[in-house]
Amino acid sequence: MEYEINRDGREAILTLSGWADTSASQELEHSIQPLLQEKDVDIIVDCTNLEYVSSSGLRCFIALLKSSQANGNTLLIRGLNDMVREVFDMTGFSSIFNIE
Secondary structure, X not given: OEEEXXXXXXXXXXXXXXXXXXXXXXXXXXXXXXXXXOOOOEEEEEEEEEEEEOHHHHHHHHHHHHHHHHHOOEEEEEOOOHHHHHHHHHHXXXXXXXXX
16 A cells, blocks of 8 residues: 655645555555644545455444544545445444545
8 A cells, every 4th residue: 555645734635545554554554643643734545546344444444533533633535435434334434534
């Protein structure tokens, strides 16, 4: 999996591509730690090129959600393909995340 964090004013855009599986998720979780500590930021997760998400990948999404809520930030997920959206639907994540 590849990821990139870009800033645009108050927005932090986390772009994910490839597979969010166990090995990739561990690296991602470590790399987004500074983002999890920030306050007054709108976090947008662009999943347009995310092809697959495992339970480990879902854990990263939960970490983002929890830290966003704790820090008063907003979190928006956009660009889920049909396969990844199905995983979000089956796990109930679609009802707890703001998905565009």
